[in-house]
Amino acid sequence: MTALRAKAAEDFRARGVPHRRVEAWKYSDLKSVIDADQVVSAGAVQWTIEAEGVEMIGAGDGGSAGAMGEASVAFATAGFGLRVAKAGKAKVAFATPGQARVRIVLEPGATLDYIEIAEGDGFQNIGMDVSVGKGAVFTHVRIARKGSGVRIEDVNANVAEDGIYHLHAAHFGGELSRLELKIALNGKNASAHLSGVGVLDAMHADVTTHVIHAKGGTQSTQLFKYVAAGKARAVYQGKITVAEGADGSDSRQTAKALLLDERAEADLKPELEIFADDVKCAHGAAVGDLEADSLFYLRARGIPEDEARGLLIRAFLHEAFDRVRDDLRDALWTAVEEAL
Amino acid sequence: MLEIKNLHAAVDGKEILKGLSLTVNAGEVHAIMGPNGSGKSTLSYVLAGRAGYEITGGSIAYKGEDINALPPEARAAKGVFLAMQYPVEIPGVTTLTFLKTALNAQRRARGEKDLDAMTVLKLVRGKAAELRVSEDMLKRALNVGFSGGEKKRLEILQMSLFEPSLAILDETDSGLDIDALRLVAEGVNALRSPDRAMLVITHYQRLLEYIVPDRIHVLSGGRIIKEGGKELALELEAKGYEQIIKDAA
Numbered sequence: 001m002t003a004l005r006a007k008a009a010e011d012f013r014a015r016g017v018p019h020r021r022v023e024a025w026k027y028s029d030l031k032s033v034i035d036a037d038q039v040v041s042a043g044a045v046q047w048t049i050e051a052e053g054v055e056m057i058g059a060g061d062g063g064s065a066g067a068m069g070e071a072s073v074a075f076a077t078a079g080f081g082l083r084v085a086k087a088g089k090a091k092v093a094f095a096t097p098g099q100a101r102v103r104i105v106l107e108p109g110a111t112l113d114y115i116e117i118a119e120g121d122g123f124q125n126i127g128m129d130v131s132v133g134k135g136a137v138f139t140h141v142r143i144a145r146k147g148s149g150v151r152i153e154d155v156n157a158n159v160a161e162d163g164i165y166h167l168h169a170a171h172f173g174g175e176l177s178r179l180e181l182k183i184a185l186n187g188k189n190a191s192a193h194l195s196g197v198g199v200l201d202a203m204h205a206d207v208t209t210h211v212i213h214a215k216g217g218t219q220s221t222q223l224f225k226y227v228a229a230g231k232a233r234a235v236y237q238g239k240i241t242v243a244e245g246a247d248g249s250d251s252r253q254t255a256k257a258l259l260l261d262e263r264a265e266a267d268l269k270p271e272l273e274i275f276a277d278d279v280k281c282a283h284g285a286a287v288g289d290l291e292a293d294s295l296f297y298l299r300a301r302g303i304p305e306d307e308a309r310g311l312l313i314r315a316f317l318h319e320a321f322d323r324v325r326d327d328l329r330d331a332l333w334t335a336v337e338e339a340l
Numbered sequence: 341m342l343e344i345k346n347l348h349a350a351v352d353g354k355e356i357l358k359g360l361s362l363t364v365n366a367g368e369v370h371a372i373m374g375p376n377g378s379g380k381s382t383l384s385y386v387l388a389g390r391a392g393y394e395i396t397g398g399s400i401a402y403k404g405e406d407i408n409a410l411p412p413e414a415r416a417a418k419g420v421f422l423a424m425q426y427p428v429e430i431p432g433v434t435t436l437t438f439l440k441t442a443l444n445a446q447r448r449a450r451g452e453k454d455l456d457a458m459t460v461l462k463l464v465r466g467k468a469a470e471l472r473v474s475e476d477m478l479k480r481a482l483n484v485g486f487s488g489g490e491k492k493r494l495e496i497l498q499m500s501l502f503e504p505s506l507a508i509l510d511e512t513d514s515g516l517d518i519d520a521l522r523l524v525a526e527g528v529n530a531l532r533s534p535d536r537a538m539l540v541i542t543h544y545q546r547l548l549e550y551i552v553p554d555r556i557h558v559l560s561g562g563r564i565i566k567e568g569g570k571e572l573a574l575e576l577e578a579k580g581y582e583q584i585i586k587d588a589a
Contacts, residue, residue: 292391297428300388301438301498302416302446311433311441315481318432 004061009074012039018067027235027267028206030068033176034123034150039071042123044078045098053088054112057081059101063129065182065210069154072127076101084110084136091115097122097149103129106136108160115141115331121149130157132165134187139166141328142179142196143335146172146203154180161187161215168324169196170335173203173232180208185218192220197320197332199339200264202230206237213242213249216276222253225320227313228264237269238283244275253283258290258316310340341366341403341537342387342506348397349386355396356382358562364555366505367534371548372541373573374559375581380541381425383559384510387539388422389415402506416442417449421504423495425511430482435494438482439464443501467500471527489520496527507531508539513547525550545573560585 017039018024019031059079064070079101082090090112094100097120106112110133118124132138138159144151151174159165165183183192198205211220226234236255257266268285290312298308317336321329342364349357356379364370374380385393387400389412400407407415430438444454455463468478471493483491492512499507509528513521528551532538540551548556548570556573558566560581565588566572576584 291428293426294428294430296388296390296412297424298430298442299412300390300416300422300424301442302413302449302502303442304413304445304449305411307441307445308413311438312430315430315432 002061005074008070012067012071012074015067024066024208024237027233027237028176028178028204030150030176038123039125040075042075042125043098044076045094045100045124045126046096047092047094047100049080049090049092051082051088051090053086054082054084054090057083057103057105060103060129061101063156064127065154065156065180066208068125068152068178069127069156069180072099072101072125072154075099076127079103081105082112083107084112086110088112093117093119094124094126095120097124099125099127101127101129104138105131106133106138106163108133109135111137111139113139113141113328115328117143117145118151118153119145119147121147123150124152126153128153128155130155130165132157132159132163134160135162136160137164137166139325139328140168141332142167142169143332144169144171144177144179145335146201146339147174149174151177152180153178155182157181157183159183159185159187159190159192162189163187164190165192167192167194167196168321168328168332169207170332171196171198171200171205171207172335172339173198173200173205176204176206178206178208182210182212184212184214185220186214188215188217190215190218193323194221195223195320195323197224197317197336198226198228198234199317199336200226200228200232200234201339202232204233204235206235208235208237210239210241211251213240213246213251213279215243216245216247216249218246218249220251223320224255225317226257226266227260227317228257228266229260231261231263232265234266236267236285237271239271239273240281241273242276242279242281246276247278249276250280251282255285256316257287258313259287260289313340342539343401344398346398347386347395347400349382350394350396351382351392356562357386359398360559360563362557362564364537364539366537368554369532369538369540369551371553371556371573372539372559373543373545373556373576376543378559379562380559381510384422384508384541387508388412388420413445414449416502417446419505421499421502421507423499423507423509423512425514427483427491427495429484431484433482434479435482436461436464436478439498439501442498446502464497464501467497470530471497471500472523473497488515489517489523492516492520492524493527496524500527500531505535506537506539508541510541511543512540513542513544521547522550545577548573558584560588
């Protein structure tokens with residue numbers, strides 16, 4: 001075991017499984033659904049991968065966004081790495097319980113489409129460490145299907161000058177489901193564009209992001225939309241840090257939730273931490289129900305209530321896919337259609 | 341076509357319509373005029389079946405049938421059309437998709453077969469040209485970024501497409517300049533037919549210069565207080581609502 005892994009294990013054991021009194025896990029009480037032994041002895045997740053234009057490398061042992069990323073550093077017994085020099089594609093499916101580490105390296109100017117599907121029940125914890133080189137473009141698609149278990153992905157990313165991190169996520173929830181990202185924009189003109197939807201029926205889903213504008217002239221946008229029915233709980237926590245001297249940074253974040261049921265709940269929490277002057281930061285969050293005016297309009301045109309509701313829900317979610325490349329949108333939208 | 345007898349209706353427990361009676365025969369165009377708050381929009385919503393608009397007394401018969409218990413979509417399929425004062429914007433649904441969805445939903449409810457996309461497109465294009473609804477508007481999300489005039493033109497296009505037996509136009513003139521008003525009025529006049537009744541609801545006499553009604557009813561305090569032919573609009577314009585209401589009292 002390397003020193004890094006030993007240190008991570010020691011830290012995890014000292015702090016234990018994160019719970020609701022830990023600020024970052026306030027809305028996602030992991031300790032209520034899993035104990036430390038399950039994390040330590042989770043074993044290896046099994047995956048399938050189809051890839052082209054990539055070199056397989058080791059999973060490495062570093063980099064995490066939060067407590068569960070650290071747990072994967074400490075206890076994951078399997079993993080893989082991908083290095084791309086030019087243009088690569090990879091399609092990965094995680095279908096079983098267990099943990100894994102994933103390392104992704106984009107050389108300067110490289111592009112990678114990384115499409116991952118997470119499914120199955122039980123406890124699944126994936127820790128990713130991503131390095132986006134100068135001028136490289138990483139496109140990360142994550143489809144997390146509905147499952148009865150606990151599913152977590154923790155991503156630590158570093159983006160160099162002119163590099164881009166695109167995230168398009170579609171979440172369908174679990175007993176507890178979380179995607180946590182920490183993305184550092186380390187060079188001029190580096191950017192992160194994150195968007196996603198959650199369609200939840202009595203399930204929980206959490207997207208927690210921390211975008212760090214470490215250098216000036218960096219940009220980030222975020223748009224997350226949730227539709228929550230039954231006793232579903234939708235969580236979005238988006239923290240943006242603009243470091244000292246990172247002037248000319250531009251960040252926007254929006255999170256919206258549509259609650260279809262009185263028992264459904266949404267916790268949307270944007271957070272700004274600004275240490276620079278001359279920056280543009282905008283954020284907004286909104287929770288609501290389907291608009292009565294819109295519903296009446298469609299019904300008065302002859303469209304039955306269920307169909308009208310479906311149209312309005314799709315219209316609400318649609319905006320989150322505006323920036324998705326045409327060739328990637330189908331897979332995401334099909335997953336959404338299956339859940340509606 | 342439409343027979344309203346002693347209609348009482350409430351919104352949030354507050355009575356707005358207080359004994360309204362009105363008969364409109366097929367082939368006729370009737371105008372309802374009245375000041376703000378007189379119950380004009382409530383009447384249009386009650387006729388279209390909007391949730392929250394509760395009938396507390398009286399009756400509405402449409403083609404001899406009591407439609408009080410029918411949801412809005414069922415009334416639409418039976419030929420009741422309400423052109424709305426504020427058409428809603430729906431992002432993510434193109435205008436053409438919406439028109440096809442609505443038309444086929446109405447057909448299905450009547451036990452007719454769906455029309456395929458090509459047939460609907462041809463039908464819509466023919467009507468769009470007359471109302472100067474551009475191809476671009478049909479491809480854009482429903483009403484999103486449309487001007488006031490474009491929204492109202494699209495309402496009239498829908499009326500033309502759905503071929504209702506009873507068309508209710510709620511403040512169709514609001515927010516229109518004179519050119520847009522004329523275009524919309526021409527569209528409405530083209531749809532006048534011996535099989536169709538129209539109820540034109542408006543605050544101002546201006547619209548009635550272009551859509552000349554057979555009868556005018558003045559609504560105040562949830563009741564019809566005065567009725568007459570098309571010349572009543574001019575009397576209203578000259579005297580104002582206040583005087584007419586005083587005279588009727």
